[in-house]
Amino acid sequence: MNETLGLPELDRDLDLTPTGGAEGDDERRFAADLPGGWSVGGGINGGFLLALLGEAVRRTVPERPDPVTLAATYVGASTAGPAEVVTRVLRHGTLTSVAVELSQGGALRISALATFSDLTLLSDEVATTGEPPALPPVEECPVSSDAPPEFRRLAPLVERFEMRFDPACAGWVAGRPSGRGELRAWFRFPDREPDPLALLMVADAMPPVTFDLGRPGWAPTVQLTVHVRAVPADGWLRLRQHTRNVAGGFFEEDCEIWDSAGRLVAQARQLARVPRA
Template sequence: MTDRETDQGYEFDRGTTVVARSGEPSVFDAELDGGWRIGKGINGGLLLAIAARALAAELGGGEDGHSDPFSITAYYLSTSTAGPAELRTETLRRGRTVSTGTVSLLQGGEERLRAIATYGDLDRHAAGDIRTSATPPNLPPPEKCVGAELAPPSFVEQAELLSRLDLRLDPDTVGWAMGAPSGRGVIQGWLRMPDGREPDPLLLLLAADALPPTSFDLGIGGWAPTLELTVHVRAKPAPGWLRLVHSTRNFADGYMEEDAEVWDSSGRLVAQSRQLARVRVQR
């Protein structure tokens, strides 16, 4: 989806809009909205979606345009804040089935994020062969899960992002909010946009980084800024709720990996991700 096709009525689309800069090919302008803040900076998944939208405009042109991210890896180089941003894209390879490009997001001349991605056309694979041993997380229905309105006030104050999401967490994975983390390193729940915006490949990038850090469930307080995030988009999601599960198996010396799966309302695994995060342990 290019900036001209963006539905400005939805908060996610407004928050990820990129505008091609006149007279400067492959350069786009964006405005980072502080309403997507978590901790001290803009949410990493939202930033990834902005970068991915710019790359879709870069790689999506022509008869064999490739507008859907298949795989995207971003390195977060400095904290992004509310305000203007510039995105610079480059096509590395253009093929018949997939194309590869890079994008950098800058503010005030300082690079905040750099990503490399492979794009294609997910519609071409909609009816392809699917073989998976993965199973969706077993969750209570959304109405029996814990909404953001029940989160501790101190948590909400640091996560304006929550007001932009309809996020319902599995009660079995929110003991950390009451001072009783399970120690398993798992947080899971349901996600949809409260303004009715249905999920698509770009929204899956946000979903892969939408839950609280799994270090909370290990009993480790403090935010966990993302250093690197890779998302694989496997299919265009069906309308409706997304089911998310985030987990970590290893925290060591202030760093942890976090794996995520995103399942759509049809029960299909539509995205997978892994990130490396720096956990700021509260003393």
């Protein structure tokens, strides 16, 4: 019987088959089948791939089930089809460090370092000057499925979740970007609540912030680091993404993820290539 039947789509698509090592070993190998539904432009979405790596780490160290940080270098684009994920524990402890790689056809696609722990054991102390993005009510925000057909063809992953953009940041949809280099949106999965592993995917779910600069198109990720700060509450997430510097054919993209309780639950930074004209 297929044990993934009845699971939410994200959980089904993150399924892995152990192919080397046993539970408790410091080195494990897993087979994956990367689904084309999570693709954008020329490859599988970097956030989905980060969540897949996180799932492999979680299976390797089940006593430390939650990502604290995961930093990945994207050596090459991953495409739909078979892949192999290899994990190697570097250090056991309250914070467990694991090296993880994804390959396709014998070619390395992603190399990453992960730190996992148990986020339910974290201190409740919070001291921050950050504030969640002020967004209009969900029903007043245009949904991602209303994006231009060419964008939906470029990024079929937008069919995997519901994203509603702040109208003040959605001018790019009609060819009128604000030029500020900022996107804000509501986010949720249609069939599951957010959890720490899913936040790895959410951190790269929004369109490239260059869309708001009038530079649409696929922006291949070079490096992506996500810090997970807390277990998110159920309900809609609020996302804010911005850039301050486009130079040399690259741009940085900073993302904040706030949960329905108004807590900053994840932060991410990536370096990506500027979309080609």
